[in-house]
Amino acid sequence: MARDLTGVLDAVIAGIVVVDSDGRVEIVNSAASQILETSAETAIGRQLEELFPFAHSIPKLVRTVVAAGGSASENELHVERRFDHDLVIDVAASPLFDEAGPPSGAVIVLRDRTIQKSLEEMVEDRETISAFGDIAAGIAHEVKNPLGGIRGAAELLASRSEEGQTREIAEMIVREVGRIAALVDDLMVFTPGDAIHFEQVNIHRVIDEVLELVALDPISEAIEIQRWYDPSIPDLLADGDRLAQVFLNLCRNAVQAMTPDPGTLTVRTRMPLDHRLSGTHGDAMPTLVVEISDTGPGIPTDILNKMTTPFFTTRTDGTGLGLAVSRNWVSRHGGALRIESTVGKGTTVKVSLPLRRSE
Ligand SMILES: Nc1ncnc2c1ncn2[C@@H]1O[C@H](COP(=O)(O)OP(=O)(O)OP(=O)(O)O)[C@@H](O)[C@H]1O
Ligand SMILES: [Mg+2]
Structure with missing residues (x-):
């Protein structure tokens, strides 16, 4: 029985993209459309570069594969996306041959490793x-x-x-x-027995209170504070005081990073479109993300890895406990704290929290 190739490819969990030797897209299966935030109709006929506007190394990898006629892969690539949260993907590309001669194209396999x-x-x-x-x-x-x-x-x-x-x-x-x-x-604070009290919390109210405190601090005088709130985020069950402590630590770090060169502190909340972070399959709990960004100097990679270690500090008056304590409380909520930074541009700390609701 001859099967419809499109149906078969759409059933594959990995993203699959087929391109011709010029890098023009011929086939995009449904997993790849999801990863790339596009539909097959839009993608077909376009150049790879247009499909991966935020991950230039993928088109480059594919061109090498087509030119050299051998397979190549790259793991744990960070892909920034336009609408949804960023992805970590593994990419493998192999040349396609129709007959003897140079490759007539390539097949690209994209594996979403974000959840893992x-x-x-x-x-x-x-x-x-x-x-x-x-x-x-x-x-x-x-x-x-x-x-x-x-x-x-x-x-x-x-x-x-x-x-x-x-x-x-x-x-x-x-x-x-x-x-x-x-x-x-x-x-x-780090002792496991330290109590955490869950209550109904309005996340935006918690952040507003924190930002009020931050604004009162003389060192944030020249700093612009921006709020980008997703109004659809409902109340959640959390420890409001602990979360306030977390956001205060993070905002203080952001403000300190922008001293003496004042910039912008942005607090953004959002609910990623797919709620995959926590929970088991079937009853996955939605996730809420709070992002605290500054336009400070950013953090070099060697420091980035040490930052959440207790007592690591680069400030003369710091104890180096702010991030460690924050990560502890976020983790006690079942969430995660991630730091992304570009030297010269600034830092974003992303706190994801399960949107636990009362029964
Ligand atoms: N937004 C940021 N931009 C640049 N560097 C940062 C940022 N946040 C933290 N850091 C770096 O990470 C280090 C550790 O931060 P952490 O909050 O844990 O401790 P601290 O701010 O030094 O002291 P404290 O215990 O008073 O918070 C800081 O000393 C600083 O070097
Ligand atoms: Mg700090």
Whole structure:
């Protein structure tokens, strides 16, 4: 029985694009149309470059394959898209031969790795956080008790001392111990038992309150704040105070990155068209994404990987806990925190959260 080729290709989960030797599109299956945000009708007859306006390396790969007559592939390519969220895809291209002679075209296979990547990242995040949480809890516990002792002794010394200088020194000990105690309290945030309280939360109200605080800070005086809210986002079940803390940390980082060169802080909310991030198949939970962007200097790749590590900081007055704490809370919500940055252009931190609703 002769089958309809189009039907067969549309049943394949991977995206398939066939081009002629000039790079003109001949066939696009339905998975590829989804990945490329286009219909087969629009795509056919166009040049590959038009189909991949945000991923130039794919047309390049295909041209090499057609010219050299051998297969080639590239993994984990980051593809920016016009409407939907960005993708991570694996691309493989193979030449097509009709008869002896040079290739008459190529077949391109696109595999969407976005879900797998984000799940991997989430698992990694959780493992790191939980390992750090155990250490933090251990240290916090061991340090707290002796600190209490030091503080008590220094207070006693200060109160009994007749001599001014000794009293001053004793008081300094009390103050410095107070600082260590505050840091230890910060660390306690990572302990798994730290309570999270879910309540009905309007995400835009939370962000508005945060932005009000940010605007009050003198260092954001010259900074323009923009809000791009998706009004269709419903209330969700979340810990509003913790989320406020997360967004405040992220906005502060953005503002600090734009000091002393003021720029624009943009907070954008959206619900990606396909809700695939979390949940099992069948009852996938929709996802909400909050993006905090700045027009600061951006972050070099070597720093990007270390940024969420606790205590990593490039600021003289930073503790380096802001991102680590934020990631911890986002992860406790079942979400993910991702940082994208282009040196010279700015940084976007994307917080995705499952849109958990009350029954
Ligand atoms: N939007 C950003 N643009 C550029 N660099 C950033 C941005 N956000 C964070 N960073 C870098 O990541 C580092 C870690 O950030 P994090 O918020 O964890 O700690 P911190 O801001 O240094 O200190 P704090 O504990 O006070 O938040 C910063 O020191 C900075 O180098
Ligand atoms: Mg910070």
